[in-house]
Amino acid sequence: MQRFRATSKFLPHLLARKISPPSSRLVLTEGARLGITVSPSWLGLPKDPKDKNPFLNQVMSVSTSSLSVATQGIMPESGVEQIELLNADDDLHGGVVVDMKDKPMDSELFTSLLKASLSQWKQKEKKGVWIKLPIELSNLVHPAVKEGFCYHHAESDYIMLKRWLPETVDTLPANASHRVGIGAFIMNNKREVLVVQEIHGRFKDAGVWKLPTGAVNEGEDICAAAVREVKEETGIETEFVEILAFRQSHKSFFQKSDLFFVCMLKPQTFDIQEQNQEIAAAQWMPVEDYAAQPFVKQNKLFDYVAEICLAKTDKHYTGFTPLATTTSSGKPSYLYFNHWDMSDLLASDKQQ
Incomplete structure (x- = not known):
């Protein structure tokens, strides 16, 4: 958790009014129930003569190490209180990310911490707030939703919640919109395709x-x-050569869009070893027979792919070759490009 300083204006407005003894006793009793230490002097009651300044000797704090909402502490001479907050890291876009761990937390305590944190983030003019909740803390989803959070995405072991704080258009990025798939074109020296x-x-x-x-x-x-999928389905070892083509479709998998890359691979082995979980049969088939199948001829997309594969077979087509490189942040990546007139680029890459 984080700690921040808030001026006494955030204290209950009980300070600004005189409270009758019965009401004072009620406040003291309720404060004790919640774990909040309230100074009698705040309520207009007789103060402890040993207390030089009881108002400044009170502090409200919240700790995830217990289920109490507040504990007593020492307030600095500046007259400001210390309040515990949720741990949060600043992101690169003016927002914060809260990565909750799997340590159990009471929902009421979480609500108190979240409200205090939201107040500070708003004062600091933060924008998007992300809360990552592991599946062990699913009890905190409802309290977060009550504070204005909504679902962004979920994985098998966590859910990500988000909230936009400013009174402006929400510009937080949506969840991933595409799934990526591959199809593998592999031909042996007999003009047979796998x-x-x-x-x-x-x-x-x-x-x-x-x-x-x-x-x-x-x-x-x-x-x-592409190499992995071919190995898993057929047992054939391959080497990646090129991306021959790709297509995009929509609403294909839980309403997500789909990118499908037709890849050319070079076989390193030729003995098929079928796996029986997804594949009923596998074989090497003459490429012309593959392209002539009624289903392929009747479905234009499949027919186009078959024609591209035939064009590559006859050396009339050049696809996109992968070039190992890095992103601007230093992450490994591949640049796929048509190398027909880019021999100098490949040569310089090999020299490096």
Whole structure:
């Protein structure tokens, strides 16, 4: 948690009015129930003669180490209180990120901490607030929603909540909009292409021979995903060569858009070893027979892909070659480009 200083104007407005003894006793009793130490002098009651300045000797604080809302402490001579806040890190866009750990926390305590934190973030003119809640702290979702947070995205072990603080248009980025998939075009020296039949999905029991396909995992490069998927489905070892083409479609997976990359790979082994979880059969098929399948000819997108693969086979087509590089922040990355007239770029890269 973080600690911030707030002036006495944030104290209850009880200070500004005289309270009758019965009401004072009620406030003291309620304060004790909540774990808040209230100075009798705040309420117009007789003060302890040993107290030189009881008002300045009171402090409100909140600690996640206990379920109490407040404990007594020493207030600085400046007359300001110390209040505990949720731990938060500034992001690069004027907002804050709260990464809650899996230590159990009472929802009432969380609400108190969140309200105090929101007050300070607003004073500091923060913009977006992100709260990452592990699945062990799912009890805190409802309190956060009551304070204006909404869902952003969820994974198997956490949920991410967000809230926009300013009275302006919310510019927080939406959740990831696309899923990425690959299809692998692999041909041996007999002009045979590696094809499979699937156990599940739209091609189940359809008799259609198709290219090996699959989804790119989080943190995985397209070229690596293509090699992995072929290995998992057929047992064939391959080397990535090029991206031949890609297509974009929408509302294909839980309303998300889909990017599908047709990749050319070079086989390193040729003996098929089928896995039986997703693939019903696999074989090497003459590329012309693959392209002539009725389903392929009747579906223009598949027909286009087949024609591109044939063009590559006949050396009339150049795809996009991966070039290992880094992003501006130093992360490993690949740049895919048509190298037809870029031999100098590849040569300089090898020299480095």
